[in-house]
Amino acid sequence: MSEPAWQDYVQRIEELATRSGLSFHPVEFEAVPDSFMMEIAVYGLPVRMPHWSFGVRYIYQLIQRKMGHSRLFEVVFPGNPGHAYLASGNGLAENVLVTAHVLGHADFSRNNLLFQRCQTPVSEHIVEHAANHARQIQQAIETHGLQRVEAVLDAALALEQHIDVDQELRRPRYPQYIEAVKVPADEPFRRRFAALEPAAASASAQAKKRAPVPPHPERDLLWFVAHYAPEMESWERDIFLAVREESFYFYPVFATQIMNEGWASYWHARLLREADFIPQQAYVDAVKCHSDVVRPVAADSQVALGLNPYHLGFSLWEKIVEEVGMDGALAIRAQDDDFGFIRNHLTRALAEELELFRYSVRDGQIRVLEPDLNALHEAILAPKYNFGAPTVMAQHIRTDGTLELVHDHALDGRGLDLERSRRVLDYLQRVWRRPILLTTTNQAGLVLELSAP
Amino acid sequence: MPTDTQQPLDAARWYDLFSRGARDWLRHDEKVRESVRKHLPQIVAGGDLITGGARTVRVPMKMLEHYHFRLRKPEERQGAGQGQAKPGDVFADPAQAGGSGEKGPGGREEGEVQLLLELKIDDIVDWLWEEMQLPNLKARAGPSEDSEWVREGWDRRGARSRLDRRRSFKELVKRRGAPGAIPTFTDEDLRYRQLARRRQPALRAAVFFLLDVSGSMSDRDRKLAKTFFFWTVQGLRREYRSLETVFVAHTTEAWEFAEPEFFQVSGSGGTVASAGFAKVKEIIRERYNPAACNIYLFYASDGDNSASDSAQAREGLAAIAADACFTGYVEVSSGLSRQLDTETGRLFEELAAAGGATGSYGLNDFEDVWDAIRHFFSAESRAAEGA
Numbered sequence: 001m002s003e004p005a006w007q008d009y010v011q012r013i014e015e016l017a018t019r020s021g022l023s024f025h026p027v028e029f030e031a032v033p034d035s036f037m038m039e040i041a042v043y044g045l046p047v048r049m050p051h052w053s054f055g056v057r058y059i060y061q062l063i064q065r066k067m068g069h070s071r072l073f074e075v076v077f078p079g080n081p082g083h084a085y086l087a088s089g090n091g092l093a094e095n096v097l098v099t100a101h102v103l104g105h106a107d108f109s110r111n112n113l114l115f116q117r118c119q120t121p122v123s124e125h126i127v128e129h130a131a132n133h134a135r136q137i138q139q140a141i142e143t144h145g146l147q148r149v150e151a152v153l154d155a156a157l158a159l160e161q162h163i164d165v166d167q168e169l170r171r172p173r174y175p176q177y178i179e180a181v182k183v184p185a186d187e188p189f190r191r192r193f194a195a196l197e198p199a200a201a202s203a204s205a206q207a208k209k210r211a212p213v214p215p216h217p218e219r220d221l222l223w224f225v226a227h228y229a230p231e232m233e234s235w236e237r238d239i240f241l242a243v244r245e246e247s248f249y250f251y252p253v254f255a256t257q258i259m260n261e262g263w264a265s266y267w268h269a270r271l272l273r274e275a276d277f278i279p280q281q282a283y284v285d286a287v288k289c290h291s292d293v294v295r296p297v298a299a300d301s302q303v304a305l306g307l308n309p310y311h312l313g314f315s316l317w318e319k320i321v322e323e324v325g326m327d328g329a330l331a332i333r334a335q336d337d338d339f340g341f342i343r344n345h346l347t348r349a350l351a352e353e354l355e356l357f358r359y360s361v362r363d364g365q366i367r368v369l370e371p372d373l374n375a376l377h378e379a380i381l382a383p384k385y386n387f388g389a390p391t392v393m394a395q396h397i398r399t400d401g402t403l404e405l406v407h408d409h410a411l412d413g414r415g416l417d418l419e420r421s422r423r424v425l426d427y428l429q430r431v432w433r434r435p436i437l438l439t440t441t442n443q444a445g446l447v448l449e450l451s452a453p
Numbered sequence: 454m455p456t457d458t459q460q461p462l463d464a465a466r467w468y469d470l471f472s473r474g475a476r477d478w479l480r481h482d483e484k485v486r487e488s489v490r491k492h493l494p495q496i497v498a499g500g501d502l503i504t505g506g507a508r509t510v511r512v513p514m515k516m517l518e519h520y521h522f523r524l525r526k527p528e529e530r531q532g533a534g535q536g537q538a539k540p541g542d543v544f545a546d547p548a549q550a551g552g553s554g555e556k557g558p559g560g561r562e563e564g565e566v567q568l569l570l571e572l573k574i575d576d577i578v579d580w581l582w583e584e585m586q587l588p589n590l591k592a593r594a595g596p597s598e599d600s601e602w603v604r605e606g607w608d609r610r611g612a613r614s615r616l617d618r619r620r621s622f623k624e625l626v627k628r629r630g631a632p633g634a635i636p637t638f639t640d641e642d643l644r645y646r647q648l649a650r651r652r653q654p655a656l657r658a659a660v661f662f663l664l665d666v667s668g669s670m671s672d673r674d675r676k677l678a679k680t681f682f683f684w685t686v687q688g689l690r691r692e693y694r695s696l697e698t699v700f701v702a703h704t705t706e707a708w709e710f711a712e713p714e715f716f717q718v719s720g721s722g723g724t725v726a727s728a729g730f731a732k733v734k735e736i737i738r739e740r741y742n743p744a745a746c747n748i749y750l751f752y753a754s755d756g757d758n759s760a761s762d763s764a765q766a767r768e769g770l771a772a773i774a775a776d777a778c779f780t781g782y783v784e785v786s787s788g789l790s791r792q793l794d795t796e797t798g799r800l801f802e803e804l805a806a807a808g809g810a811t812g813s814y815g816l817n818d819f820e821d822v823w824d825a826i827r828h829f830f831s832a833e834s835r836a837a838e839g840a
Contacts, residue, residue, distance in 0.1 A: 043474075055480055056518070297536045303538050306534060389522055414527060417523040
């Protein structure tokens, strides 16, 4: 036997992780070429529906790689079993590190409640599930032609962030009638009223009132369009629901990025330390690799104008384990998402230790602001609200089928980008097939109505 | 462990079959080309392209954006950073470097990348003709003096330069099949290509572009005319190996121009169409033999011919129509509703009523150029069939 292969260590690292308190579904490891890793980075899933917008991302990814910006070591897809793809260009040390890292992710996705609630209903086999969507859409292309399918995907993917994770994945349609307020019949007043006006009393009890659609402003636009569009065909609805399922899958990954990457980084560091079976040289290389991954600031500069989620999460988890012990840390990883994680555990002392700061950008000038812990939390979390999208809700369907959308500009603090919004309305109009109106505010804060067509 | 070393190899081959990224990239490029096509007439209207050397058009394009709902750009935004920085420190905005884009599943802020599409004009024209199902022109194949040397047959004697080596070698092989043959080349084996003179039908064409440059024609009108002329030439080029273009401008007089000056010309004063027609007729008489040459006339004007010129113009036009395969009139007038209801418009209408091969079209906007081209080429092919 010549070079030890990383595959030989997988099992021993898994055993070590289980002994240390991690619990995860089995993970299937696979080494894949760089080109494939890049596609996963672009699509988010190994096999996903075709759409030209992925081509745009692909070009940017190619450019980035040419410039040597990013390098992908691994991608994990949670599930039972999970799938981990490692770049086949990784060295032994990198792969040992990555294996431990992947197990951290596997533990996180199995135990975190947000993952359980959002991802488990989608599928335990997301890779196959998404491939199935891709196949369905391919079939739709063959049946209905590329142009029509692309028009539907233009609309569905443009709304991919507009889901409501507080609702069930497979939620029922709205109730058709407003439930009548139950009035106990033997109430003295009722009895007297019935005696005086028998016709009116029975009529008011019987009249069923049709519920408005939607009964309340609806944030889950993908779901709403799929179920209530007046003239959509069933295959078009299926595409909307497929995109929505994938969004449910992506949401917890998005909303726990700092925690999740931090947790995986914490565990790869810890498992490496404890894995005495790894050759000395591989260990040293792996630690070097670790310090590259969790480096807060680029090697040749003093200041970074963004945070490295690996570093931030890693530092937070080290502090947490130190303060509340492993059991406490396990509970936090089960219950929190990034919002709770940052607000509860990024303390003033830690922010100072990590040299975190807040800045404002105005007229091309970046100015570092006075320290303020709460404001710092919000600056970190702001891009994560509502899946990173403005709060646009469906408010009403008129009798002629016109859809009224409303943007909650008070919540988001400012109005929508009008040009982009118009384009999105154009996409959506092609599947809604009736006029669409959208209310938002303009530069001056005045209410403005966009319409398509 | 043979299985373990085997597997990654096979896997690598399998994954090589995936090229979804490239597929969607191609689809993106296709969409870019589609959007370019839509604006092609405007794009091409810019340069001196009609007879110039440029056979390609370069079009700078942004990458397409898949739009999402986004908030308006704020005047001030806050971010979080890390490192040695004190309150009050000021940095320059490294926006060019890309900043710190949050990677949502859908949208991310990206630095701009520009594509430079290079489109071959021939390709564009071929594509457009197919797409718009424009008829190919029928050349008037009159008795022609045109003749050309063409290859025809082989001989055992000939000029060295026309030796057909493949053919000669075949002869060698055939001959060697016989018993007792000489194994090397002999003079017997050599074959020379022969040329013969063949008469060709006339495939020459002369296109006259007659432009009204009187005071009433605005810059935009002239640009419209130019765009139309350009694509007309492209369409005719598909059919004719040699195409000559003649540019004539007129006000109350008429002059012939070279292309570069032609579109710079601006005159003043009234419009006398008959002057233009007379000039065209004169050039035809001097340089082109209608029997050997397909003659086309395209006339662009705002239609404001002076009323006293009517009879003369009618005569002049009829004289040209007798020689020409087709005469077309395109009325360029920005935003006039009563299009083709003008002096010149009526002139061509009368010609059409008399059974002449002619067509008229009111051109308002750059988007109409294609409709105009389609109109003329369909009309031309109908006229050719009828003839």
